[in-house]
Structure formats: structure tokens, C-alpha cells
Amino acid sequence: DAGVIQSPRHEVTEMGQEVTLRCKPISGHNSLFWYRQTMMRGLELLIYFNNNVPIDDSGMPEDRFSAKMPNASFSTLKIQPSEPRDSAVYFCASSSTAGSGNQPQHFGDGTRLSIL
Amino acid sequence: GIQVEQSPPDLILQEGANSTLRCNFSDSVNNLQWFHQNPWGQLINLFYIPSGTKQNGRLSATTVATERYSLLYISSSQTTDSGVYFCAVSRSGSARQLTFGSGTQLTVLP
Numbered sequence: 001d002a003g004v005i006q007s008p009r010h011e012v013t014e015m016g017q018e019v020t021l022r023c024k025p026i027s028g029h030n031s032l033f034w035y036r037q038t039m040m041r042g043l044e045l046l047i048y049f050n051n052n053v054p055i056d057d058s059g060m061p062e063d064r065f066s067a068k069m070p071n072a073s074f075s076t077l078k079i080q081p082s083e084p085r086d087s088a089v090y091f092c093a094s095s096s097t098a099g100s101g102n103q104p105q106h107f108g109d110g111t112r113l114s115i116l
Numbered sequence: 117g118i119q120v121e122q123s124p125p126d127l128i129l130q131e132g133a134n135s136t137l138r139c140n141f142s143d144s145v146n147n148l149q150w151f152h153q154n155p156w157g158q159l160i161n162l163f164y165i166p167s168g169t170k171q172n173g174r175l176s177a178t179t180v181a182t183e184r185y186s187l188l189y190i191s192s193s194q195t196t197d198s199g200v201y202f203c204a205v206s207r208s209g210s211a212r213q214l215t216f217g218s219g220t221q222l223t224v225l226p
Contacts, residue, residue, distance in 0.1 A: 033213060043202065043216040056213060089157060095212075102146045102206060104164035105214060110157055 002026070004108035006092050012114045018080040021111045024073055025094030033093040033105060034067055034077050043091070049075065050097070061086075082115045089113070118143045118207045122217035129193050129224050137188040137220045139203030147206035148179050149214065150188050154199045162188070162201075193224045 005024040013019060025032050033048040047057040049069045057067070064083070069075040079086055089112050093105040119142035129135055139148075150162040163170050163177040165186065170177055174193075179186040190197055200221050204214040 031212060035214075042218050043204075045213040045215075048213050050212075059213075091159065093214075097212075102166075102212060104147070104149055104161060106161060107151075107159040110159075112157070 006108035023092030029094035120217035
């Protein structure tokens with residue numbers, strides 16, 4: 001079975017450019033999470049969706065960040081305009097709420113973003 | 117929010133040795149996962165263990181939810197076990213997002 005698929009794997013761009021990160025969750029999973037990993041702050045949640053609806057976006061740093069989930073099989077995280085401090089590894093994860101309502105999260109391989 | 121503390125922060129072992137990693141958390145949880153982040157940066161699911169004990173080959177984990185801690189045991193360590201081990205939890209209730217500990221950096225020497 002295919003896991004969580006993220007693209008691109010690596011992105012290098014200049015400050016001020018728009019960056020779009022993409023995620024395809026595991027088929028049948030109805031929850032999707034975006035996390036960011038930095039040396040200073042470790043792994044932290046940015047936003048999560050349940051049934052394509054944003055539930056908690058309190059981790060989104062500022063208005064330059066936006067996330068969408070137009071359907072059950074696709075999500076994007078956009079940064080516009082990008083800044084050097086946005087450089088990090090961005091992970092997407094998905095899980096199911098079947099059964100007990102809280103199932104393990106499965107992570108993609110991440111997107112390593114460098115803003116010059 | 118919930119606090120997650122992992123210990124030790126760093127661990128260096130000789131190949132073949134055993135080790136125990138600890139995760140303490142500050143509130144009741146409905147999800148606890150152990151991950152291994154390999155040198156390529158991938159987060160590999162090791163265990164989903166909000167309570168009880170599980171084993172998978174040389175690895176096993178125990179969570180004592182009433183006392184708010186979890187342990188990850190690695191036996192007969194191999195160089196490929198090197199990397200960072202993370203514990204992550206979701207607080208009981210409606211919250212579903214994972215809060216991660218700061219990790220244990222494990223180095224296994226040949």
C-alpha cells in the first residue's frame with residue numbers, strides 16, 4: 001500500500017518567492033496533519049484537517065502561511081512570500097478516525113525547504 | 117498544552133548492547149507513538165502504544181498510562197539503529213494532534 005506521498009522532496013528558492021508543498025494522504029484516511037521540524041523548535045504541528053475541514057490552525061506561524069484540502073486525497077501548504085526563517089523540513093501525516101477514534105499517524109518523507 | 121520529556125538526550129552504545137529510552141508526559145493521553153528518524157530524515161513508525169506492551173523483533177515498548185510514562189527497549193543494538201528516537205502523544209479529549217518530545221540521539225558504534 002502506498003504511504004503518505006509528499007512533493008517535492010527538496011525545494012530551494014529565493015526569499016520572496018511563493019512556495020507550494022503538496023501531500024497525498026493514505027487512501028481512506030480522513031485526517032491530515034502538517035508538521036514542521038526545525039533545529040530550534042523541533043517537530044511542531046502547523047495545522048490539521050478532519051474530513052477536509054481545517055480543525056486547528058493555531059500552529060500556523062503567520063498570514064504568509066496557508067493550507068488547503070480541496071478533496072480527501074490532496075492537500076497543499078503554501079508560503080507567500082517566503083523568508084529564510086521558513087527553512088525547515090515540512091512533514092505531512094494522515095490517520096483514520098475509525099474504531100476508537102484515535103489511530104496512529106503515518107508520516108510522509110517530508111519536504112526539505114531552503115529559502116536563500 | 118501537554119509536556120513531553122525524553123531521556124536521555126544522547127546515548128552512545130557499542131554494537132550488541134541493550135538500551136532503554138524513556139518518555140514522560142504531563143497529562144492523560146489517547147495516542148502515544150514512538151518514531152525513529154533515520155539519517156535520511158524519514159520518520160519511521162515503531163509503535164502505536166497508548167497503553168500496554170508491544171514487541172517487534174529486537175524492539176519493544178511499554179506504556180504505563182496511569183503513571184504517565186513510556187519506555188522503548190532496544191536489544192542487541194546494531195549500527196542501523198542509529199538516529200533520533202521520538203516519542204509523541206495526543207492528549208485525551210478532542211485534540212488529535214501529536215506533541216513531540218525533543219528526542220534521544222542514539223549512536224551505535226561498530
